[in-house]
Amino acid sequence: MKSKKVLIIGGGLAGLTAAIHLAKSGIAVTVIEKHSYPRHKVCGEYISNEVLPYFDWLGLDLTGIKAKTITDLRFSTVAGHVITTTLPLGGFGISRFALDEYLYQEALSNGCQIIIDQVENVDFENVDFDKDIFTISTQSNQTFTADLVLGAFGKRSNIDLKLKRAFMDRKSKWLAVKAHYQANITNNMVSLHNFDGGYCGVSKVENDVVNVCYIVNYDAFKKYKNITDFQEFVMTKNPHLKDLFTNSNLLFEKPLTISQISFDKKQAVEEHIIMIGDTAGLIHPLCGNGMAMAIHSAKIASELIIKYNNNTIESRAALEKEYQKKWKYTFNKRIQAGRFLSLILENKTSANLVLKMVTTFKFILPYIIKQTHGKPLTVES
Numbered sequence: 001m002k003s004k005k006v007l008i009i010g011g012g013l014a015g016l017t018a019a020i021h022l023a024k025s026g027i028a029v030t031v032i033e034k035h036s037y038p039r040h041k042v043c044g045e046y047i048s049n050e051v052l053p054y055f056d057w058l059g060l061d062l063t064g065i066k067a068k069t070i071t072d073l074r075f076s077t078v079a080g081h082v083i084t085t086t087l088p089l090g091g092f093g094i095s096r097f098a099l100d101e102y103l104y105q106e107a108l109s110n111g112c113q114i115i116i117d118q119v120e121n122v123d124f125e126n127v128d129f130d131k132d133i134f135t136i137s138t139q140s141n142q143t144f145t146a147d148l149v150l151g152a153f154g155k156r157s158n159i160d161l162k163l164k165r166a167f168m169d170r171k172s173k174w175l176a177v178k179a180h181y182q183a184n185i186t187n188n189m190v191s192l193h194n195f196d197g198g199y200c201g202v203s204k205v206e207n208d209v210v211n212v213c214y215i216v217n218y219d220a221f222k223k224y225k226n227i228t229d230f231q232e233f234v235m236t237k238n239p240h241l242k243d244l245f246t247n248s249n250l251l252f253e254k255p256l257t258i259s260q261i262s263f264d265k266k267q268a269v270e271e272h273i274i275m276i277g278d279t280a281g282l283i284h285p286l287c288g289n290g291m292a293m294a295i296h297s298a299k300i301a302s303e304l305i306i307k308y309n310n311n312t313i314e315s316r317a318a319l320e321k322e323y324q325k326k327w328k329y330t331f332n333k334r335i336q337a338g339r340f341l342s343l344i345l346e347n348k349t350s351a352n353l354v355l356k357m358v359t360t361f362k363f364i365l366p367y368i369i370k371q372t373h374g375k376p377l378t379v380e381s
C-alpha cells in the first residue's frame with residue numbers, strides 16, 4: 001500500500017519530532033524550515049523529563065549532546081525571598097542550538113527530506129470525492145503537494161496571517177529576552193526570579209553555559225530605553241538577579257528578543273492543517289512545559305496519522321476530530337492552570353498571598369508544578 005505523503009511546515013521541536021516518528025513508521029515526510037540549523041532560539045531551555053520515555057522509543061539519546069540534569073526549582077520574589085523545591089519529575093537543560101540541530105540530524109538519518117525555505121501558501125483542494133490534496137508553495141517558488149500537512153510553525157508566523165487566525169488580530173503584551181552567560185550558579189537547579197513586570201528563568205545547559213531567559217510585560221519594559229537599562233534599573237532590584245548580572249559574562253554578541261507572544265486560545269486544526277507545538281497553543285513559559293507539550297502533540301498527531309495511513313482511522317474528518325479531541329483532553333487543563341498562575345502572579349497582592357502560602361505549606365509548590373506538567377509519555381506499541 002502506498003504511504004500518505006506528509007509535509008510539515010516548521011522544523012522546530014514539534015516538527016522534527018513528528019518527522020522522526022512518522023519516518024520511523026515508513027511514512028514519507030518532507031519538512032520545510034525557514035532557517036538553517038543550528039540556531040539560537042528564545043527559550044528557557046529547561047525540558048521536563050516527561051518526554052524521556054518517548055525520546056527513548058524514538059531512539060533519541062541526549063547524553064551525546066551533554067544535556068544537564070535538573071532536579072530542583074528555586075523561586076525568588078522581587079525582594080529576594082526564596083523557596084526551593086524538588087521537581088516532581090525533574091528535567092534537563094539543553095540549548096535549542098544543540099537540541100534542534102540534534103533532532104535535525106536524526107530526522108535526516110531517518111530519511112526525512114528537509115528543505116530550508118519559507119512556506120508562503122498552503123491550499124487545500126477537494127479534487128474529487130474522497131480525494132483531496134494540499135499544494136504548498138515557498139518563497140523561492142518551489143511547489144509541493146501532500147496528502148497531509150502538519151502546521152509546526154511556532155508561536156507566530158506568516159502562515160497564521162494567511163490563515164487569518166483569530167489571535168493575530170489581538171495585540172499581546174509579552175516580550176521575551178534570552179542570552180547565554182558564563183556564570184557560577186548551582187548545578188541541577190532551575191531558578192525562576194520574579195521582577196516588576198515579569199519572570200526570569202536561569203539554568204545551566206550543556207558545557208556549563210548558563211541560559212538566562214525572561215518574559216516581561218511591554219508596559220513595564222517600554223519606560224526604559226533598552227535591555228541594559230531595564231536589567232539595571234528593574235531586574236536587579238531582585239538581589240539574585242543583581243548577583244547574576246554583576247558576576248557573569250555575556251556569551252552572545254547581544255541578547256535575542258521576541259515580541260507579541262500570545263497565550264490566546266488557538267484551534268488544533270485549521271483549513272485541514274493539523275497544528276502541533278506552539279501553533280496549536282502555548283502554555284505560559286512560567287510553567288516550563290511548552291517544549292514537552294510541543295513534543296507530546298507531535299506524538300499524538302503522528303500516532304493518529306499512522307492509523308489514518310493504515311486505514312484504522314477511515315477518513316480525514318475522523319482524523320481531524322480525533323486529534324482535536326485528544327489535544328483538548330491532554331493540554332487544556334495545563335494551559336488553563338498556566339493562565340491562572342500567571343494572572344495571580346501578575347497582581348502584587350495576590351502574588352504575595354500565594355508566596356506566603358507556598359512558603360508555609362511546602363506541599364503547595366509541587367502541587368502547582370504537577371498542574372502545569374504532564375505524566376511521562378508512554379508509547380502505544
Ligand SMILES: Cc1cc2nc3c(=O)[nH]c(=O)nc-3n(C[C@H](O)[C@H](O)[C@H](O)COP(=O)(O)OP(=O)(O)OC[C@H]3O[C@@H](n4cnc5c(N)ncnc54)[C@H](O)[C@@H]3O)c2cc1C
Nearest residue numbers: 010012013014034044045046119153154176277278290291
Ligand atoms: C520566553 C520563553 C521561555 C520559554 N521557556 C521554556 C522552558 O524553559 N521550557 C519549556 O518547556 N518551554 C519553554 N518555552 C516554550 C517553548 O520554547 C516552545 O513551546 C517550543 O519552542 C515550541 O516548539 P515548536 O516546535 O512548536 O516551535 P518552534 O521551536 O518555534 O519551531 C517553529 C519553527 O517553524 C519555523 N517556521 C515558522 N514559519 C515558517 C514558515 N512559514 N515556513 C517554514 N518554517 C517556518 C520557524 O523558523 C521555527 O524553526 C518558552 C517560551 C518562551 C516564549
